Amino acid sequence: MNEKKKIRKPLGVARLIEGKCILCGARCQSICPKHVVTMTEQGEPVIDISLCTGCKKCITICPSQALEIYFTSEQEKILEQIARDQQETLLHEEEPEALEKPRGHDEYRGVWVFVEQINEEAAPVSWELLSVGSVLAKQLDVELCAIVIGEKVEQLCHLAFTYGADKAYLMDDPIFRYYRTEPYFKALCYLSKKYKPEIMLIGATGVGRDLAGAVATELNTGLTADCTGLAVDNERRLLMQTRPAFGGNIMATITTERSWPQMATVRPHTMHMHERDTSRQGEIVNEKLDMYEEEIATKVIEIIERKQSGEVDITAADYIISGGRGLQSADNFRLLKELADELGGVVACSRSAVDAGWMPSEHQVGQTGKTVRPKIYVACGISGAIQHLVGMQNSDILSQGKLKP
Numbered sequence: 575m576n577e578k579k580k581i582r583k584p585l586g587v588a589r590l591i592e593g594k595c596i597l598c599g600a601r602c603q604s605i606c607p608k609h610v611v612t613m614t615e616q617g618e619p620v621i622d623i624s625l626c627t628g629c630k631k632c633i634t635i636c637p638s639q640a641l642e643i644y645f646t647s648e649q650e651k652i653l654e655q656i657a658r659d660q661q662e663t664l665l666h667e668e669e670p671e672a673l674e675k676p677r678g679h680d681e682y683r684g685v686w687v688f689v690e691q692i693n694e695e696a697a698p699v700s701w702e703l704l705s706v707g708s709v710l711a712k713q714l715d716v717e718l719c720a721i722v723i724g725e726k727v728e729q730l731c732h733l734a735f736t737y738g739a740d741k742a743y744l745m746d747d748p749i750f751r752y753y754r755t756e757p758y759f760k761a762l763c764y765l766s767k768k769y770k771p772e773i774m775l776i777g778a779t780g781v782g783r784d785l786a787g788a789v790a791t792e793l794n795t796g797l798t799a800d801c802t803g804l805a806v807d808n809e810r811r812l813l814m815q816t817r818p819a820f821g822g823n824i825m826a827t828i829t830t831e832r833s834w835p836q837m838a839t840v841r842p843h844t845m846h847m848h849e850r851d852t853s854r855q856g857e858i859v860n861e862k863l864d865m866y867e868e869e870i871a872t873k874v875i876e877i878i879e880r881k882q883s884g885e886v887d888i889t890a891a892d893y894i895i896s897g898g899r900g901l902q903s904a905d906n907f908r909l910l911k912e913l914a915d916e917l918g919g920v921v922a923c924s925r926s927a928v929d930a931g932w933m934p935s936e937h938q939v940g941q942t943g944k945t946v947r948p949k950i951y952v953a954c955g956i957s958g959a960i961q962h963l964v965g966m967q968n969s970d971i972l973s974q975g976k977l978k979p
């Protein structure tokens with residue numbers, strides 16, 4: 575028996591980020607299960623790293639994200655050793671063919687974009703996806719296809735051609751009048767099994783998230799949700815899907831290497847929408863699904879609009895004046911409102927401003943808020959954390975403001 579002893583992976587230790595503690599009243603100390611946090615006279619935590627187990631409880635409870643995990647130099651050495659051991663195991667255990675670079679699957683070709691629609695009107699994210707899809711299709715030298723499902727929606731196929739689609743698969747039937755998971759996912763799976771696309775893009779909207787998960791499960795393929803960047807590796811015919819990971823602290827590029835189609839959802843406003851070319855035309859392929867209303871369990875009885883009067887849609891604004899913790903009070907948002915009104919824009923904010931109760935959550939920009947793409951985005955009192963940046967980095971002009979309230 576020559577088995578190597580398994581090394582325990584270190585979890586890191588907690589530390590205070592200078593200048594971020596808001597002296598909340600020792601929440602980190604009260605939650606620590608190992609009692610390794612003591613407080614200074616000013617009310618800031620001091621952590622005994624020799625006893626900290628890296629459980630992250632203090633990090634989760636901290637209202638100002640003033641604590642973070644880091645690895646001591648001894649722990650880093652252990653992590654490097656684990657990585658070396660894993661590499662060695664992989665080299666010895668992996669089948670030679672599994673290590674070969676995948677080159678796509680010959681049966682699967684083409685880039686597909688699901689055109690989401692409500693009441694025969696397409697969600698703009700569909701056109702954004704066709705725009706990025708046309709770039710990917712060109713690089714892979716394949717067709718760009720729009721998938722149009724609904725009732726009386728043929729005109730959306732023609733619109734899709736003007737945004738770059740070469741072909742549209744149309745399923746036009748009263749059964750698709752309202753979005754319901756069952757008929758829509760069955761329709762998309764039917765098309766995918768028949769025509770075999772290599773890439774399928776869907777908007778990360780409420781409908782898109784629901785549909786994409788169901789389709790990926792049925793097709794037994796990978797799905798990368800909420801992508802903020804897409805590209806292709808031509809040689810391996812892989813879709814490089816970039817999205818925030820580990821709580822938004824890193825941007826990860828993910829690939830689906832051994833199942834097809836490669837599926838991704840993309841948040842609205844993350845991709846640039848190309849200008850329409852009204853002269854473009856394409857081929858419409860009519861398809862039919864053998865499905866009857868009586869077989870569908872879900873019935874739509876009434877549609878209730880969630881939008882209340884007076885609610886602001888920050889995603890549609892051309893000018894956004896945004897405020898963060900640096901504004902120091904709810905009252906100071908009045909200054910931003912004055913500027914926004916002058917420009918005909920809207921006020922948005924960071925999560926800190928929402929957490930502080932200064933702004934309602936519908937105004938939050940970022941990973942857990944909304945993605946915006948205005949002509950001008952002015953950020954006042956916002957530090958630019960990655961979770962905020964992913965929601966506004968594609969704005970045309972970015973400006974950081976210093977406030978003198």
Ligand SMILES: Cc1cc2nc3c(=O)[nH]c(=O)nc-3n(C[C@H](O)[C@H](O)[C@H](O)COP(=O)(O)OP(=O)(O)OC[C@H]3O[C@@H](n4cnc5c(N)ncnc54)[C@H](O)[C@@H]3O)c2cc1C
Pocket residue numbers: 639821822897898899900901923924925926927938939940941942943944954955956957958959960961962965975976977978
């Ligand atoms: C899973 C997860 C999801 C998240 N999702 C989001 C999200 O969707 N959106 C989001 O915004 N955050 C999100 N966050 C939080 C994010 O990590 C940051 O904590 C947050 O964005 C910081 O907000 P802020 O920039 O307003 O505050 P701070 O980082 O505290 O920055 C305040 C800034 O104001 C400046 N300042 C102070 N006084 C003035 C002044 N007088 N004039 C000008 N500047 C001044 C300071 O120098 C500083 O740069 C998320 C975090 C996690 C873990």
